[in-house]
Amino acid sequence: MLDTILDIVAGTFMIIGSLLSLAAGIGMLRFPDLLSRLHAATKPQVLGLFLLLAALGIELRSWAVVPILVMAWGLQLLTAPVSAHMVGRAGYRTRHLKRETLIVDELAAVVAAAEAREEREHGKKQHRTDFID
Amino acid sequence: MTIVLWICGITLSIASCLTLVRLAKGPSILERVIAMDVLLLIISGALCIEMTMNKHTDNLIFVLLACLVGFVGSVTVSRFVTDRRNA
Amino acid sequence: MSAQQRLKDAKDESGKPYRATLRQELPLLGWMVVVWGALWQDFTIGNLVFGLLIALVLVKVFRLPPIILSGRFNIWRAVVFGSAFMRDVVLASVEVVYLAIFRGPKTKSAIIAVSLRSESDLLVTFVGHVLTLVPGSYVVEVDRRSSTLYLHVLNVKDQTEVEKARASVMMIEERLIRMMGTTEEMAILKEEKLASSKEHGKQS
Known part of the structure; x- marks a missing residue:
């Protein structure tokens, strides 16, 4: 009896986990620019991997694997935001963004101020264009 | 459980196909990097499902490794990506 | 480390970077030992002691700036x-x-x-x-x-x-x-x- 219930729970977790991966794939295709695609890449995956690892833990029915499962998820929690931040920052700095998808951009003023300061100090004017893909 | 396996297999296949489309289309290297990241996560998801089905933990180390490889890869690429059009 | 020292460190003005003492590294050491045990899926004393030795060597070789904990945890x-x-x-x-x-x-x-x-x-x-x-x-x-x-x-x-x-x-x-x-x-x-x-x- 308990076995069947646990099997059903694990099965549901696995299906939801793979559906979240599918959603990440759809998001990668459908979102308009790099910065919003990054959301699709990082967010559903955290929960997706959690559900899949939980299903694994349930099916194995042993407490010995729990530390390494927690570690696998913890590692994901630690690394996913860092890589998202690095890619997002590089994307913003190299202007891989569509301005029309942004309602507000409070970083633009800061960047403009820094550029103006650099221009005053080094006296060279650079024209930069945005990437439009 | 076989039905569950079929559903998961098909969903993950579609997901990886969609990600491959993004990988091919680009348009910039950063998009390709995040597409690779998602692909690695789909692969580690598939490894998890395989382990659940056959009830072993042999591939768990590959799940950890896929996570680390994706991390190092995307951080390295975004560290060295340059604004070629404006340089 | 005061806020002043933190700023100096950020701007790299002091020249001499701040490095953590062994006591400040204790949480990191504990975490590394747990990781070692989890990777081997073996939490016996011998394995943990060996993990602790490796952690000590790593901490000594790759020195890091200290993480300041508040000393409060609820x-x-x-x-x-x-x-x-x-x-x-x-x-x-x-x-x-x-x-x-x-x-x-x-x-x-x-x-x-x-x-x-x-x-x-x-x-x-x-x-x-x-x-x-x-x-x-x-x-x-x-x-x-x-x-x-x-x-x-x-x-x-x-x-x-x-x-x-x-x-x-x-x-x-x-x-x-x-x-x-x-x-x-x-x-x-x-x-x-x-x-x-x-x-x-x-x-x-």
Whole structure:
């Protein structure tokens, strides 16, 4: 009896986990620019991997694997935001963004101020264009 | 459980196909990097499902490794990506 | 390490970088031993001692700047934070899935600046991490000197939603401060609560 219930729970977790991966794939295709695609890449995956690892833990029915499962998820929690931040920052700095998808951009003023300061100090004017893909 | 396996297999296949489309289309290297990241996560998801089905933990180390490889890869690429059009 | 030293370190003016003492590395050592045990799936004493030896060598060879802990940790608040975090992760995932499937190319977003209360590196990093894992937002840029985070927020349609996103970031920071912030940060929180309740009193 308990076995069947646990099997059903694990099965549901696995299906939801793979559906979240599918959603990440759809998001990668459908979102308009790099910065919003990054959301699709990082967010559903955290929960997706959690559900899949939980299903694994349930099916194995042993407490010995729990530390390494927690570690696998913890590692994901630690690394996913860092890589998202690095890619997002590089994307913003190299202007891989569509301005029309942004309602507000409070970083633009800061960047403009820094550029103006650099221009005053080094006296060279650079024209930069945005990437439009 | 076989039905569950079929559903998961098909969903993950579609997901990886969609990600491959993004990988091919680009348009910039950063998009390709995040597409690779998602692909690695789909692969580690598939490894998890395989382990659940056959009830072993042999591939768990590959799940950890896929996570680390994706991390190092995307951080390295975004560290060295340059604004070629404006340089 | 004072705030002054932290600034100096950030600007690399002092020349001599600050390095952690062994006592400050203790949490890191503990974590490394746990990782070692988990990797071998073997928590016997011999294995853990060997792991500790390797951890000591690693800590000695690859020296790092110290992480300053506040010395305060509230377990109940940690449970509150953990459950709120899991709830947020689930809601965020559902939201992003919905947006990806039904909104797609029409999704609007915003880049907003949020100035945090705390000036400790650890807390700012923690807030950034939690933010990136939770509802449609991630950190694009960090200003360490004023501990300001620049976030990319998904699905923002107007100014009121920008303010809502900012308030939710402050909420996450509040939960974290209650969990592991210093007493000074707690005092800032208390003052804020007092001020806002006074304001409410005036309005009503």
